Amino acid sequence: MARPVPAATAALRVLRLLSGQPVPMPAARIADALGLPRSTTYHLLTVMADEDFVVHYPEDRTWGMGLAAWEVGHGFTRQEPLARLARVPLARLVDAVGESAHLVVLLGSDVLYVIEERAPGRPPLVTDVGVRLPAHLTASGRAILAGLPAAQVRALYPNRDAFVSRTGLGPTSPTELRRLLVDTRARGHATEDGEVTSGFASVAAAVAAGTIHASVAVTWESRRAPDLPELADAVRATAAEITARLRHGP
Incomplete structure (x- = not known):
């Protein structure tokens, strides 16, 4: 059984993944790339968006880097x-x-x-x-x-x-x-x-x-x-x- 990934570690992995992409990514692709449950990924992205570390593009159903991530x-x-x-x-x-x-x-x-x-x-x-x-x-x-x-x-x-x-x-x-x-x-x-x-x-x-x-x-x-x-x-x-x-x- 896979060991649970701490939330902070998962958030950093999301940022590292998104920072290397030329365009925003769907949540499902983020989950697959990081080996995270999709429900966990959606919750994590929502929390990160609240803090401006990621941004959601609803029309394309994708997520990209947010202002806070760029700044720090x-x-x-x-x-x-x-x-x-x-x-x-x-x-x-x-x-x-x-x-x-x-x-x-x-x-x-x-x-x-x-x-x-x-x-x-x-x-x-x-x-x-x-x-x-x-x-x-x-x-x-x-x-x-x-x-x-x-x-x-x-x-x-x-x-x-x-x-x-x-x-x-x-x-x-x-x-x-x-x-x-x-x-x-x-x-x-x-x-x-x-x-x-x-x-x-x-x-x-x-x-x-x-x-x-x-x-x-x-x-x-x-x-x-x-x-x-x-x-x-x-x-x-x-x-x-x-x-x-x-x-x-x-």
């Missing part, structure tokens, strides 16, 4: 090398283009700002380190969402209620977001103009950072209208450099 667990510790390795390339990008730049990671349906490099003489932005913004409104978030499996995007944005607005602009339904992400994938970079802050625009490209989804973006005042193709190339090059540093070291 595996995801947070892996953010540190990302931030350290990205800081120098991001600073070089700012020097090259003369605009402010930032690095974000995806956190649920938000992006969390990990680094901001302010260009001299440029106005302050809302993207201070530690700020969270809706991913579907930001170029940074769109660059990441465009690379996620369709099922994961549907889980994050199941219906119109999942969409918020800051300036009255931006997608308001899963269909609108899906079309926007198709265009983003085709271009190889994401954009937004006035959807986060009126009078400011951004361009972003995704960073391949393993199980942490990240991106680099540059933001400027819309009235200055920089050379967007040239700026997008610079952002993509910086994202590629950070990816290379993560995989192979400086």
Whole structure:
């Protein structure tokens, strides 16, 4: 007869399993993977959701990592090398283009700002380190969402209620977001103009950072209208450099 697994041990095993998955998992698959009774697994997931360590996606009947787990667990510790390795390339990008730049990671349906490099003489932005913004409104978030499996995007944005607005602009339904992400994938970079802050625009490209989804973006005042193709190339090059540093070291 199998020895009962303590609840704390089972919870840690659930977190370790979910942290290594690219998309949320059904409870039955979690139970099978860990050798736990399904009734025990459902109870455990409910308790963990109450404490924000996991999140339930009812439309897909799946469970994924929650905010509390990201803050204190595996995801947070892996953010540190990302931030350290990205800081120098991001600073070089700012020097090259003369605009402010930032690095974000995806956190649920938000992006969390990990680094901001302010260009001299440029106005302050809302993207201070530690700020969270809706991913579907930001170029940074769109660059990441465009690379996620369709099922994961549907889980994050199941219906119109999942969409918020800051300036009255931006997608308001899963269909609108899906079309926007198709265009983003085709271009190889994401954009937004006035959807986060009126009078400011951004361009972003995704960073391949393993199980942490990240991106680099540059933001400027819309009235200055920089050379967007040239700026997008610079952002993509910086994202590629950070990816290379993560995989192979400086």
